[in-house]
Amino acid sequence: MTDTVIIYATSMGGHVRETANYIAKALNADTFDLKKQTVINISEYKRVILGTAVHFGKPLGALVNFMEANKDQLAKKKSIILFICCMNKAEKGEAQCTAISKDLGIADATFFPDSGEKNEDGISKDVDAFIARLQA
Numbered sequence: 808m809t810d811t812v813i814i815y816a817t818s819m820g821g822h823v824r825e826t827a828n829y830i831a832k833a834l835n836a837d838t839f840d841l842k843k844q845t846v847i848n849i850s851e852y853k854r855v856i857l858g859t860a861v862h863f864g865k866p867l868g869a870l871v872n873f874m875e876a877n878k879d880q881l882a883k884k885k886s887i888i889l890f891i892c893c894m895n896k897a898e899k900g901e902a903q904c905t906a907i908s909k910d911l912g913i914a915d916a917t918f919f920p921d922s923g924e925k926n927e928d929g930i931s932k933d934v935d936a937f938i939a940r941l942q943a
C-alpha cells in the first residue's frame with residue numbers, strides 16, 4: 808500500500824482533479840474525490856495531500872467539511888500538505904494562499920494559478936516543482 812493519499816475538492820472545471828491525478832501518478836498515491844466519497848479512512852497513510860479550488864477567496868466546503876470530520880486523524884499526521892488551484896497569481900495568489908493556509912491550519916501550502924506556464928502534459932510547471940520537492 809502507498810503511504811500517500813490525495814483528497815481533493817473540485818468544482819465544475821475539474822482542474823483540481825486533473826492536478827491531483829497527475830500528482831498521484833508521480834507519487835504513486837491513492838486519490839479520493841470528495842464529490843464521490845466523503846468517508847475516507849486515512850489512518851494508514853503517512854502523508855496526506857489535500858487539494859481544493861478557491862471560490863470567493865475560500866477553499867471549497869467539501870474540503871473544510873472533510874477536515875472537520877477527520878480532525879483527530881489529521882492531528883496525528885506528520886505530513887499534511889495543501890495545494891490550491893486558483894485564478895489569482897503572483898502576489899494576489901500568494902496572499903490568498905497564505906490566508907487559506909492559516910484558515911485551515913496547514914502550514915505547508917502551495918498554489919497553482921490557472922494561467923501558470925504548462926508542461927507538455929498541459930499541467931502547470933509549478934506542479935512539477937511541487938512533485939520534485941515531495942520526491943526529494
Ligand SMILES: Cc1cc2nc3c(=O)[nH]c(=O)nc-3n(C[C@H](O)[C@H](O)[C@H](O)COP(=O)(O)O)c2cc1C
Nearest residue numbers: 817818820821822823860861862863864893894895
Ligand atoms: C464561482 C467561482 C469563484 C471563484 N473564486 C476565486 C477566487 O476567489 N480566487 C481565485 O483565485 N480563483 C477563484 N476561482 C477560480 C477557481 O478557483 C480556479 O479556476 C480553479 O482552478 C478551479 O478548479 P476546479 O476546476 O477543480 O474547480 C473561482 C471560480 C469560480 C467558478
